[in-house]
Amino acid sequence: MDSSDNRKKGKFFYDIVVIQVEDTLHRIPRYHLERWSQTFKDMFQLPQDTSAEGSSTEHPINLPGCTNYEFESLLTVLFTPTLDLSKEQWISILKLATMWDMAELRKLAIEKLSALKLTPTEKVQLGLKYKVASWLVVGCTALIQDERCNSLDALGASAQIRFHYLCGIGVLPGQAEPSSVLVMFPLWDSIQVDVPTFGGSGHDAVSAAVKNVFAAELKTMY
DSSP states (O other): OOTTOOOOOOTTOOOEEEEEETTEEEEEEHHHHHHHOHHHHHHHTSOOOTTSTTSBTTBOEEOOSSOHHHHHHHHHHHHOSOOOOOHHHHHHHHHHHHHTTOHHHHHHHHHHHHHTOOOHHHHHHHHHHHTOHHHHHHHHHHHHHTTOTTSOTTSOHHHHHHHHHHTTTTTSOOOSSOEEEEEOOTTSOOEEEEEOOOOOOSHHHHHHHHHHHTHHHHHTOO
């Protein structure tokens, strides 16, 4: 609407934004992105002009870091009333909600994925990747107690080392203070790491050990 148009904007008069993900264009009301994402809200508050990114198909906003499948999974939640999505779609939503600071959608994705009964391995992998503290602790505890210590080959070296160390805590003598433990890892040379030893292998003891050994990661999770 130009300055000479005296008509009022109605309650559902939305500004449109054009977004490109991979080789696909999306033309959507930007309100939904602003409503759910602080990242997009901050972006759209920047000064705009007629040739600004997102103003047309010739000048779309390009979104790196996600696939079109992931983005359309997110839009499905934003624009349709159904929440009957697949596990893969909810994982995509969790990824983007974490990346774009969409707290409410992130919480919803975690709830939906938890209801889908993730395996312990999935909980550890997704917990580390998308900063879900409860999944990391619960998943690691279950794998250690089930003696499935070779279930996390997809993790990075640092996390694998600590996980393999934790698998042995049931037979290590308890100590009051942390000690330096020589961890023998099959794919690398032996690595010296400072980790505490624990006595006992009950659920509470294992859970406490997981929280201690992954303390640095847990501080960044929520």
